[in-house]
Structure formats: C-alpha cells, structure tokens
Amino acid sequence: xxxxxxxxxxxxxxxxxxxxxxxxxxxxxxxxxxxxxxxxxxxxxxxxxxxxxxxxxxxxxxxxxxxxxxxxxxxxxxxxxxxxxxxxxxxxxxxxxxxxxxxxxxxxxxxxxxxxxxxxxxxxxxxxxxxxxxxxxxxxxxxxxxxxxxxxxxxxxxxxxxxxxxxxxxxxxxxxxxxxxxxxxxxxxxxxxxxxxxxxxxxxxxxxxxxxxxxxxxxxxxxxxxxxxxxxxxxxxxxxxxxxxxxxxxxxxxxxxxxxxxxxxxxxxxxxxxxxxxxxxxxxxxxxxxxxxxxxxxxxxxxxxxxxxxxxxxxxxxxxxxxxxxxxxxxxxxxxxxxxxxxxx
Amino acid sequence: xxxxxxxxxxxxxxxxxxxxxxxxxxxxxxxxxxxxxxxxxxxxxxxxxxxxxxxxxxxxxxxxxxxxxxxxxxxxxxxxxxxxxxxxxxxxxxxxxxxxxxxxxxxxxxxxxxxxxxxxxxxxxxxxxxxxxxxxxxxxxxxxxxxxxxxxxxxxxxxxxxxxxxxxxxxxxxxxxxxxxxxxxxxxxxxxxxxxxxxxxxxxxxxxxxxxxxxxxxxxxxxxxxxxxxxxxxxxxxxxxxxxxxxxxxxxxxxxxxxxxxxxxxxxxxxxxxxxxxxxxxxxxxxxxxxxxxxxxxxxxxxxxxxxxxxxxxxxxxxxxxxxxxxxxxxxxxxxxxxxxxxxx
DNA sequence: CTGAAAGCGCTTACAG
DNA sequence: CTGAAAGCGCTTACAG
Numbered sequence: 001x002x003x004x005x006x007x008x009x010x011x012x013x014x015x016x017x018x019x020x021x022x023x024x025x026x027x028x029x030x031x032x033x034x035x036x037x038x039x040x041x042x043x044x045x046x047x048x049x050x051x052x053x054x055x056x057x058x059x060x061x062x063x064x065x066x067x068x069x070x071x072x073x074x075x076x077x078x079x080x081x082x083x084x085x086x087x088x089x090x091x092x093x094x095x096x097x098x099x100x101x102x103x104x105x106x107x108x109x110x111x112x113x114x115x116x117x118x119x120x121x122x123x124x125x126x127x128x129x130x131x132x133x134x135x136x137x138x139x140x141x142x143x144x145x146x147x148x149x150x151x152x153x154x155x156x157x158x159x160x161x162x163x164x165x166x167x168x169x170x171x172x173x174x175x176x177x178x179x180x181x182x183x184x185x186x187x188x189x190x191x192x193x194x195x196x197x198x199x200x201x202x203x204x205x206x207x208x209x210x211x212x213x214x215x216x217x218x219x220x221x222x223x224x225x226x227x228x229x230x231x232x233x234x235x236x237x238x239x240x241x242x243x244x245x246x247x248x249x250x251x252x253x254x255x256x257x258x259x260x261x262x263x264x265x266x267x268x269x270x271x272x273x274x275x276x277x278x279x280x281x282x283x284x285x286x287x288x289x290x291x292x293x294x295x296x297x298x299x300x301x302x303x304x305x306x307x308x309x310x311x312x313x314x315x316x317x318x319x320x321x322x323x324x325x326x327x328x329x330x331x332x333x334x335x336x337x338x339x340x341x342x343x344x345x
Numbered sequence: 346x347x348x349x350x351x352x353x354x355x356x357x358x359x360x361x362x363x364x365x366x367x368x369x370x371x372x373x374x375x376x377x378x379x380x381x382x383x384x385x386x387x388x389x390x391x392x393x394x395x396x397x398x399x400x401x402x403x404x405x406x407x408x409x410x411x412x413x414x415x416x417x418x419x420x421x422x423x424x425x426x427x428x429x430x431x432x433x434x435x436x437x438x439x440x441x442x443x444x445x446x447x448x449x450x451x452x453x454x455x456x457x458x459x460x461x462x463x464x465x466x467x468x469x470x471x472x473x474x475x476x477x478x479x480x481x482x483x484x485x486x487x488x489x490x491x492x493x494x495x496x497x498x499x500x501x502x503x504x505x506x507x508x509x510x511x512x513x514x515x516x517x518x519x520x521x522x523x524x525x526x527x528x529x530x531x532x533x534x535x536x537x538x539x540x541x542x543x544x545x546x547x548x549x550x551x552x553x554x555x556x557x558x559x560x561x562x563x564x565x566x567x568x569x570x571x572x573x574x575x576x577x578x579x580x581x582x583x584x585x586x587x588x589x590x591x592x593x594x595x596x597x598x599x600x601x602x603x604x605x606x607x608x609x610x611x612x613x614x615x616x617x618x619x620x621x622x623x624x625x626x627x628x629x630x631x632x633x634x635x636x637x638x639x640x641x642x643x644x645x646x647x648x649x650x651x652x653x654x655x656x657x658x659x660x661x662x663x664x665x666x667x668x669x670x671x672x673x674x675x676x677x678x679x680x681x682x683x684x685x686x687x688x689x690x
Numbered sequence: 691c692t693g694a695a696a697g698c699g700c701t702t703a704c705a706g
Numbered sequence: 707c708t709g710a711a712a713g714c715g716c717t718t719a720c721a722g
Contacts, residue, residue, distance in 0.1 A: 004495050006699060017709045022701060034707055049491070054464040056699035059404045059714050066443070075429035075654065077422060077637060084420035087446045096464065098411070099444040101432045119399040119441065146394070150349050266641045273643060292422060292637030296611045298618060309420065351715060362693045367717060379691055401715035404698050 005048045014044035021045075026052060058120070067316060068098045068116035068124040070109070077292050078308060079127060082157060085312025086125055093320060095122065106136035113143035117152060123319035124152060125312070129159030155319035157311055165318040165326040167311045171201045171288075174304050174332030175208030178286065181334055182256060182302075183216045186343030187284060189252055192223045193237045193259040193268060202229050202260040205288055209258055221246040221255060229260050234267025242275045247283055254343060255283050262287035262294050262303055269297060269339075285339040288332075299338035306332050350393045359389035366390075371397060403465070411443045412661060413461035413469040415454070419446050422637050423653060424472060427502060430657020431470055438665060440467065451481035458488035462497060468664035469497060470657070474504030500664035502656055510663040510671040512656045516546045516633075519649050519677030520553030523631065526679055527601060527647075528561045531688030532629060534597055537568045538582045538604040538613060547574050547605040550633050554603055566591040566600060574605050579612025587620045592628060599688060600628055607632035607639050607648055614642060614684075630684040633677075644683035651677050 011021035016037055024033045024041035033041070044050075058064040069086050071079040083099070090097045100116055102108040109131070116124055124147065130137045141161065144154055148163050156166035182190075190213050195202025210220055224241050226233035238257070241247065247255050257272075259265035265287030272279050279285050280299055287294060290305035307330045314328050356366035361382055369378045369386035378386070389395075403409040414431050416424040428444070435442045445461055447453040454476070461469055469492065475482045486506065489499055493508050501511035527535075535558050540547025555565055569586050571578035583602070586592065592600050602617075604610035610632030617624050624630050625644055632639060635650035652675045659673050 002494060008699080018700085019702080019709055019711095020707090023708090026701085032707070037708080051459065051463050053699055055400060055403045055409060056714095057701080058400045059698085059716090060700040060702085062701095062714065064400060069444075073429065074419075074432055075422075075425045077420075077425065080420045080422065080425040080428075083425075083428075083444070084418065084446065084448075087419055087444060088448065091445075096460065097444050099414075099428070099432060099442050100436075101429065103433065114396065115441065118396050149347060270643070293641035296638035297641050298615070298643055349715095353715080363716085364693055364695095364718080365691090368692090371717085377691070382692080398715055401698095402717080404700090404714085405716040405718080407698065407717095 004053070005050050007050070007052070009048055010041065010045045010050045013048055014040045016041060025050075026057075064120050064122055065094065066096045066098045066119065066121045067319065068100060068119070068121035069127070070100050070102065070112055070116070070124065071127045072102050072104050074099065074101050078289075078306070081306075081308035082127055082312040082315075085309035085314075086316055087312075088309070089313035089316035093316065095316075106131035106133035107139075109136055110139035110143040113140060113147060117143070117147040117150065121152070123316070123322075124154040125157065125315045125319055126154060126159070127157045129156075153319050153322040153324075155315040157315050160327065163324050165321070165324055165328075167314045167318065167328045167330060169306055169311060170329050170331050171204035172208035174334075175205040175288065176212040177331070178258075178288075178304055178334055179209045179212035180216070181336070182258075182284075182286065182340060183213065183218060185336075185340060187254070187256045187340070188218045189221055189255040190218060191221045191241055191246065191255060191257045193234055193241075193257060193264050194223050194225050195229045195260050196227060197225060205260045219252070226264060229264045231263045231267040231270075234259055234261075234264030235271045236267070237264070238268035238271035239275070242271065242277065247277070254280075256340065257283060257285050259285070259287050262289040262291035262301060265301055265303070266291075266293065266297060269301075280339050280341055284341070290335055294335075295337070302337045302340040303335050304332040305335050349398070350395050352395070352397065354393055355386065355390045355395045358393055359386045361386060370395075371402070409465050409467055410439065411441050411464065411466045412664065413443045413445060413464070413466035414472070415445050415447065415457055415461070415469065416472045417447050417449050419444065423634075423651070426651075426653035427472055427657040427660075430654035430659075431661055432657075433654070434658035434661035438661070440661075451476035451478035452484075454481055455484035455488040458485060458492060462488070462492040462495065466497070468661070468667075469499040470502065470660045470664055471499060471504070472502045474501075498664055498667040498669075500660040502660050505672060508669050510666070510669055510673075512659045512663065512673045512675060514651055514656060515674050515676050516549035517553035519679075520550040520633065521557040522676070523603075523633075523649055523679055524554045524557035525561070526681070527603075527629075527631065527685060528558065528563060530681075530685060532599070532601045532685070533563045534566055534600040535563060536566045536586055536591065536600060536602045538579055538586075538602060538609050539568050539570050540574045540605050541572060542570060550605045564597070571609060574609045576608045576612040576615075579604055579606075579609030580616045581612070582609070583613035583616035584620070587616065587622070592622070599625075601685065602628060602630045604630070604632050607634040607636035607646060610646055610648070611636075611638065611642060614646075625684050625686055629686070635680055639680075640682070647682045647685040648680050649677040650680050 024038045100112040154164045194206045224237040226237045287303040290303045294301040369383045445457040499509045539551045569582040571582045631647040635648045639646040
C-alpha cells in the first residue's frame, strides 16, 4: 500500500507546473501545450505509472462520468437485458454506470434516486413505471423532480414523466403484428389468455391482438381473464378454456391460443398437455416476451421478443441528450417457432 | 436549474461554523455537538433541503462508498443473479455499486479494472476466471495487482489469485451429491454427457458424478464428450449415444443421462424426443445449473441450482473485510423434478 | 463544545 | 505557450 502518485508528482518529475501537466495529460480545448513539454510530461506520467484520480476530477470539473441506473430487480432477465444495453451505451460514451436496485420494494425507489443524485450522476435511467403504491410513487416523482431541478437529466423506460424523455415498447402494435402474421399463416380461430382487466402491458397486448384479429375477419372463440399473467394463472385459465369446450367445437381449422405473456403460455402448455391435447397438432400456441425457456419448451414457443438491449441503449442517449419530452417507441420482434406451424392452405 | 445548496449555506442559515455544521449532520466519532446547535443545524438543513455532495465527501474523506463489480455479461442470467447478490450486500453496507461489463471481450478486462481503480472504488468484486486469452489474462492480473498495491481490496468469484479472497462453487461436491441422490432414487445405470477434456467446471462436475456413481457400485454405460456444453452439442452427443445402442441394451433398470449443463440437457431432451424415446419413462435425465427453462421443459428438469446470489453477497463481505487468502466454497442445491422420478423397488 | 484553516487532487480562468 | 493561484464541497487535525 503505497501513496498513489498524483499529478503534482508528475509535474515535478517532468519539471513543469501543475497546470501544464494537467493540460498535457487530460487535454484542454482552449489551451495547448508545447510538443516538447507535452512529451516530457507524458514520459514522466508513464514512468511514474500515473493514473488520474477520478473523484478529484469529478470534483474539479463539477460533474462525474457516471450514469445512474435504477431497476426493480437486476436478476430478472428483462432488466438484465436492459442493463446490458445501458452498460454498452454508457461505456461507448466513456461513462460508468452506477447500478441501484429497488429490489421490488416501492419505498426504496425515492431513496435510491436521492442517493444517486447525491452522487451527482450525470444522468439517470429509470426502469419500470408506477408500482401501484401511490405514496411511494409520489415520493419517487418528487425525488426525480429534485434531481432534475438540480440540473440532472433522466430518461424513463416503460413510463413517462414531464421533464424527462423516455423509451417505450410498442406492446399493442407488436401484438397486432403477431396477429397479422398468424393470420397469414392460416389461423382463423383464436383464444386469448388475457391479464386482469386494467391498464398495463398485458391489456395493450390483448387489445392489439384482438382488434387485429377481428378486423381481419377471424373469430375470437374466447377471452379468458387471468388474475395475473403468471404460469399458474395461465395453467388455470387454459384449463377453464378446455373445460368450456370452445376448442373442440369447431371445424373451421385449428384454434390458436394467444397468451399475453410467455409465462402464461408455459402454464397453458402444461394444461394442454395434461388434457391430452397435442400442441401444435391440435391447438397452436403463442406467447409474448421471448422469456428464457421459450426456446427450450416443446414445442418451442412462438412469441414476440422485446428490444430490451436497444431500449437500454436508447435511454442512455436520451438522458445524455438532455432534451425533455421525447419518447422513442420501439417495436417488438416476431419470433416464429414450432408452436405455430403454417397451416396447409 | 438552481445552484445546489451546500454545507456552507446550511452553516450560515444556522449561524454556526462550517465545521459544526459538518459534525452535526454527518457526525464524527470524536467530536460531539451541543444539542441546541445540532438542532439548529438540522433544522436549517431541512429548510434548505440540503443533501451532501457525495463526490466532495469522497474527496475529503479519501475514500468512496462505491464497490466495483466486473462481469463478463450482465444480461446472462448467471451473472444477473450474482449482480443481485452484490447489489443487496452493497446497499446493506451503505455502499453503491459501479457496474462494469467486459462484454465478453477479454482485452477489455484490464481496462475496465483500471477504470474502476481510477474511480477509487472501495473494493472490487470480479466475476469469471481466466478467459483463456493469456495476454489479456496477464494484463488483467497486473491491473488487479496495481489496484491492490494502491490500497484496494478485491474478491473473485469462480477464480483465485494471490492477495485476494474469493468465493467458489463446489461443482464437484455438488455433482457428487446429485449422484448420491439419484442412486438413492433407485438409478443404477448412467450415461454422462461431458464437456471437453480440459480443466473447468464441466470437468469437475463430471468427475464428481462419475466417481460417486462408481463408488456406489453403479454402472457407467458411457461418457460422451461434447465440444462445448451447449444445447447443440448436447443434442449431437445424445444422438451418438442413442445410435450406439447402450441405452437399449440393458435390463438392469432405467438408464439416466447426466448432462454437465442444463443447456446440454435441453439438447439431449430434444434428441431423445426425436428418437421417440420417452423421458422419463424410458430414460431419465438430469442437468446442472438450474438455467431458466429447466422448470419450463417437459418433463421439468432435475438439476443443481447454483447459489449465485449468495456468492455475490459473500464476495462483497470478503472484499470489504480486506483479509486476503480466504476462499469461501458454497454448495449447489439439488432440485429434483419430473425428469428423474423415483424408481419403484 | 466550537471555529478558523488546511487539505483532499484535480481544473481552469487569469496573468504573463 | 506557461505558471501561480483560486476554487470545487466537504472533513478533520489543531487551537481555543
């Protein structure tokens, strides 16, 4: 444990002033250093293995090179992908990322934002909209506002707020695209496994899918609500649909079940299997999210991949640009797999 | 955008000196402030909405409150779980985490470590051992050493290095445990889908499994090498095993295929299905990792869950403790699922 | 218990 | 082009 070498050491070693050493090493737009001195300084720095102190630089410059990222849970695959995008964009911009996880505790959100603000991060990327806990959400909004007022800038992913920009994923349009594609594959009879009847991504997906299917003149056999878009609920919902008999009634071609999340689709798949209904031979199945596992189940699951990495990267750019009020909307990407084979014409 | 309020503002507002304001707000072990003044300072801080500048504090104190985390790829589920553990442990200790991803580029490792060192992170947690790129690995080692010499402390996950502590996962022992459990379930004939013949986790798992099975007096029908422990290689390896006929020869009970990774097991499952061999009715199957998807496939996959979150948390503690030369070894956790039902008898 | 002052390691107007 | 000096916002010996 030795005393780290400072810029003063370098200046002394090179026989120049502190100012010249600083300018030679870390540049300056306005000032330039004579080639001979510059060379001497660089040589001295090399000899001494000088590395600038980032904290001191931040202090002197009045700004850090960090961007703050707030996620509800890093270990979730969705947020992991977003984090990857943020990380890539950040270090392309020469910035580091300070990660803060609320660990799905709404009350932590405001304090986490405050902490990032105190650390003077240059910009913030916030993932995940309102938690539903009004008190916590208001506190979070206040914290963001305080940060913005203090000169910070923020971008939100999957939410919106005045004074910020954001990126969002086009759930509805992507679901509509999925519906069109499935129609083109020959499917004409659909069942939807829907989320609870309230606003949110699942609702958007349902709307995009059902509206499109209807416009195309296909038939919606049933819309079965789930209490939550989980595997268990998907299983239960599918079981109810099977029991209702709507799947077996028709003669107008193979029905297709659209679940608003892959998790629900996994549950539905299990229910179908337990009922002895072969997928996709008798009933086809599609999900949404491209969760890990969608490529592993049998049959592999047709779904919509969310452009999460791109969303993270885009959010960094928006936050850095600092202009408020812009929202970038990204489309999902269709992933056609075995669970929805083309129907013979 | 207003000028942020500083401690001087608070001191002035409270009518005390800078020093007193500092001591009243951010405490001091040695100094104590009169209750009346302390109250006045706190009131002033509240009124002005003062929040200390973290950068300035770090500068003055000579150390930051950040811990640096280096991972090969944040979006990978394994590293996501580790990151979650690190994050939780960090903010339990009142520290923030600065995330750096090498994005699987070996050459980036050293530069990422240097960057973290320049930012004066208090401790570093490094995930992932040697990349195989000797030059890059040496550079990374040098960077870590430089950081340590400068007073930093680091903990490694899944690797070891003098001057650091680390946490490791007991692949071999966990695989042995898995073998014992499967034996207890009644399995006596095993096939292993092994990784390439070189040191590493897959090799440890193979060794633990095969040695235990052998000691228990069970039969190893075949050890099939894969070029890499991937889904594709697992598929190919399984196909070869099927073609070899070892699975069908016996009459001494149902064979069980152990793949050294879940990914390989997924591939094997597909190959078995294509060959018309029902799993688990005719052949049982087990993997390792508890990858996302292991709970989604049919049948759900028996595997070993890695204590990744715990590993991340443990690493933070080790790094903070600062004593070098300790390695904490964590066992995996058996996850018995449908692919390995107990055998009657 | 309280305060004036130095200092953390840089950057950057301000003068030469 | 180069340098002496102030300043970034705190903390903390050092004196009262």
